[in-house]
Amino acid sequence: MQTSVLLRTAPRYSGRLIQRPFVLNQAKFNGTAFANRPMMSALTDAVKRDHSELNEYYEKIVGTDDLDTQTRYQNLFTWELARHSIGEELVVYPAFEKHLGAKGKEMADKDREDHQKVKNMLYKFQSMKAQDPEFLKTLQDLFKDLNEHIKDEENNDLPALERQLDSDSSDGYARSFERTKLFVPTRSHPSAPDKPPFETVAGLMAAPLDKLMDVFRKFP
Secondary structure (H helix, E strand, C coil): CCEEEEECCCCEECCCEECCEEEEEHHHHCCHHHCCCCCCCHHHHHHHHHHHHHHHHHHHHHCCCCHHHHHHHHHHHHHHHHHHHHHHHHHHHHHHHHHHHHHHHHHHHHHHHHHHHHHHHHHHHHCCCCCCCCHHHHHHHHHHHHHHHHHHHHHHHHHHHHCCCCHHHHHHHHHHHHHHHCCCCCCCCCCCCCCCCHHHHHHHHHHHHHHHHHCCCCCC
């Protein structure tokens, strides 16, 4: 199986500038890794992978007293959640509206409201120091709201969408979701628009500065 190496947009800084290589399975990116599944679930699989990674980074932060480790995973958690949220808003929620009609618009509007709450909390958390007395509590409050959103999305919203999609459509949305995350901001900007096309424009403006500053942040 062929693989390609891309430069991951979350850099590692250890006294000099190093971009962390990210090995991307080409078949997975092309959607072929999702073939022959009982349900047409490529998009769901892509979203759930992000959810799983966010949970992993959360556990890394709350599971240690080491401030350096907490700081590194704070940055990675922020990087992943910011990109994931915008990817959903630009790809997944418009798919709800397109394929599920009025119900899909209702779902998308609720999910955007959930995201706005999380973005506001992430904006506060991303600027905190690990030694801040409110550091862990802020993250725990954020993750509580995020986890409720994730459960609703995985148990209700995504299954409803997947039932309307054939395999090619689900694969296409999954690829678009992954591509979109390569070009969006890596920090929370809660005052930015949350719908295309305005979110796309705002993201393209904010992303370069976010990624430049990522060079000077610590990552695992």
